[in-house]
Amino acid sequence: MDKVEEFLIEFISQNSGVDISKIDTNVDIFESAYIDSIGIFTLLVEIENEFDKSITLEEISTLEQYTIKNIKELIESA
Numbered sequence: 001m002d003k004v005e006e007f008l009i010e011f012i013s014q015n016s017g018v019d020i021s022k023i024d025t026n027v028d029i030f031e032s033a034y035i036d037s038i039g040i041f042t043l044l045v046e047i048e049n050e051f052d053k054s055i056t057l058e059e060i061s062t063l064e065q066y067t068i069k070n071i072k073e074l075i076e077s078a
Contacts, residue, residue, distance in 0.1 A: 004051070004072045004075050004076060005025065005068060005069075005072050007046075007047075007050055007051075008025075008043075008068045008071060008072060009023050009025070009068060011043060011046060012029060012034045012035060012068070015034075015035060015039050015042070016033070016034045016035060016039075018034060023068070025067060025068035025069050025072075026067050026068075026069055027067060028065045028066050028067055029066045029067065029068065029071075030066050035066075040057075040060065040066075041057070043071075044056075044057065044060065047075055051075060053075055053078040054078065055074060055075065055078055059074065059078075060074060
């Protein structure tokens with residue numbers, strides 16, 4: 001697990017109360033109720049703070065599924 005994936009898993013765990021070991025990186029974080037629409041705004045701010053990369057709501061909304069894997073790829077391409 002790399003730093004970006006670890007950050008995303010920890011963020012989701014802290015904001016959802018789901019144990020880190022139970023978070024599946026290939027599951028849609030909205031459909032699985034790991035995070036809600038307000039949480040995505042918080043996540044975008046935290047991504048910018050942690051990685052100095054700005055991802056807009058428009059950019060993240062282009063993802064077919066909101067999986068940790070897809071969000072990680074978006075961060076790495078920013």
